[in-house]
Amino acid sequence: MGLLNDKVKLVGFDVFVVNQGLPKIPEKIEGLTLSLISNRGTKVWPGPTPNINLTDVHRCRFIDASRASLTHADALKLLAGIDKAGFEWVHVEKLIEINGKAGFSKAQGE
Amino acid sequence: MAKAQSKITLIRGDGIGPEISDAVMQIIEAAGANIVYDEVEAGLCSIEKTGQGITAECMDIINVNGVALKGPTTTPVGGGHKSINVTIRKALDLYVNLRPIKSIPGIETPFKNVDLLIVRENIEDTYGGIEHMQSTDVAQCLRLITRSGSLRAARFAFETARKLKRKTVTCVHKANIMKITDGLFLDAFREVAAEYSDIQFNDIIVDNCCMQLVTKPQQFDVLLLPNLFGDIVSDLCAGLIGGLGIAAGANIGTRAAVFEAVHGSAPDIAGKGLANPTAMLLSGVSMLRHLEQLDVADRIENAVFKVLKEGKWKTRDLGGTASTGEYTRAVIANL
Numbered sequence: 381m382g383l384l385n386d387k388v389k390l391v392g393f394d395v396f397v398v399n400q401g402l403p404k405i406p407e408k409i410e411g412l413t414l415s416l417i418s419n420r421g422t423k424v425w426p427g428p429t430p431n432i433n434l435t436d437v438h439r440c441r442f443i444d445a446s447r448a449s450l451t452h453a454d455a456l457k458l459l460a461g462i463d464k465a466g467f468e469w470v471h472v473e474k475l476i477e478i479n480g481k482a483g484f485s486k487a488q489g490e
Numbered sequence: 491m492a493k494a495q496s497k498i499t500l501i502r503g504d505g506i507g508p509e510i511s512d513a514v515m516q517i518i519e520a521a522g523a524n525i526v527y528d529e530v531e532a533g534l535c536s537i538e539k540t541g542q543g544i545t546a547e548c549m550d551i552i553n554v555n556g557v558a559l560k561g562p563t564t565t566p567v568g569g570g571h572k573s574i575n576v577t578i579r580k581a582l583d584l585y586v587n588l589r590p591i592k593s594i595p596g597i598e599t600p601f602k603n604v605d606l607l608i609v610r611e612n613i614e615d616t617y618g619g620i621e622h623m624q625s626t627d628v629a630q631c632l633r634l635i636t637r638s639g640s641l642r643a644a645r646f647a648f649e650t651a652r653k654l655k656r657k658t659v660t661c662v663h664k665a666n667i668m669k670i671t672d673g674l675f676l677d678a679f680r681e682v683a684a685e686y687s688d689i690q691f692n693d694i695i696v697d698n699c700c701m702q703l704v705t706k707p708q709q710f711d712v713l714l715l716p717n718l719f720g721d722i723v724s725d726l727c728a729g730l731i732g733g734l735g736i737a738a739g740a741n742i743g744t745r746a747a748v749f750e751a752v753h754g755s756a757p758d759i760a761g762k763g764l765a766n767p768t769a770m771l772l773s774g775v776s777m778l779r780h781l782e783q784l785d786v787a788d789r790i791e792n793a794v795f796k797v798l799k800e801g802k803w804k805t806r807d808l809g810g811t812a813s814t815g816e817y818t819r820a821v822i823a824n825l
Binding site: 387388394418420421422427428430431432433435437439473474475476478483484485486487488489 | 546553576577580581582583585613614617618619620621622623624625626629630634636638639642745
């Protein structure tokens with residue numbers, strides 16, 4: 381039972397980038413849409429950024445707005461796009477749905 | 491000279507929250523506190539009206555007033571809504587949770603003369619709520635500890651120890667297993683400790699700490715813990731002095747402070763007049779001290795201790811038969 385199981389659908393990626401302050405990540409990269417940035421789990425984009433101490437690692441959530449099933453190749457293209465935009469990524473998590481249910485948590489404030 | 495009037499945000503919460511809030515407000519008013527309430531909704535009532543446990547507008551009001559008194563709110567288990575308490579703490583950057591643990595006269599427990607203070611880091615650790623299913627078999631929760639967050643929590647612990655004339659700060663951790671995350675927390679603690687030559691410091695593994703707490707809790711003074719251990723150990727310590735019904739709590743940040751009962755919303759007894767308002771009341775006492783209304787705070791605390799020591803008007807959770815209203819009137823009569 382793993383990611384190749386036919387009940388699993390890859391719908392996006394959480395990419396953690398290092399940046400001092402809120403990163404101005406492009407809102408579209410390789411067809412994927414930036415839907416959320418959080419800092420230590422608290423939503424800081426979109427909408428007003430709460431007046432909190434930001435640490436230097438930000439979780440950037442990219443999804444496919446059309447809800448199509450994504451592939452590993454989409455992850456590689458996304459990371460290349462983030463790199464090209466000048467940001468250092470340190471960690472990636474796949475966002476999967478299992479039997480139609482999200483296998484990932486929302487951010488605080490999302 | 492009377493203190494200037496303070497405007498505070500009141501959140502009644504849900505379950506038993508509204509009735510214990512009423513009791514607390516009655517007692518605070520009878521004691522002569524100079525405060526006015528700016529009430530906002532959070533909890534199930536807010537979820538029903540807005541779809542959110544607490545709205546951004548309510549959060550702004552808490553932020554502007556700077557001080558809030560909060561009743562318990564229900565967090566639906568599993569899917570659905572995030573914890574309202576965690577949302578408030580994170581959005582307002584309330585980076586420490588402060589829990590005084592002191593034996594109360596008239597509350598029988600196996601331990602006498604317990605007097606310790608818990609400082610819990612309140613933002614980080616697994617409470618980022620960053621969780622992923624990595625496969626259909628493996629679930630993961632990210633544990634984030636930062637050097638900056640650990641330093642400011644440690645500094646708060648030492649500053650508070652100095653202010654309250656306490657002698658020793660103990661860092662509670664699991665750095666023998668989580669060598670990087672808790673190792674960072676412990677390193678930050680030691681770095682800050684070096685700045686406070688007037689206060690002793692040591693550290694202890696969390697499992698040993700729990701064993702020591704339930705055998706000889708009097709040996710501890712101030713405990714500093716990362717978020718998850720702090721959550722667990724602070725409730726354990728509440729049990730040492732009689733339970734969550736009498737345990738006060740405060741969430742403190744640089745711009746705002748929220749004082750709240752640490753127990754849940756107890757929907758099974760809501761509206762029956764059985765709830766014990768002591769935890770929220772003692773949280774209110776901490777709030778009044780924070781607002782420097784010290785005489786009023788002392789008056790309420792002394793009245794509570796007197797009522798509990800006499801034992802005639804204890805609520806059911808403390809082995810008595812008094813209703814919320816009877817207990818409230820007894821406290822007011824002893825102010």
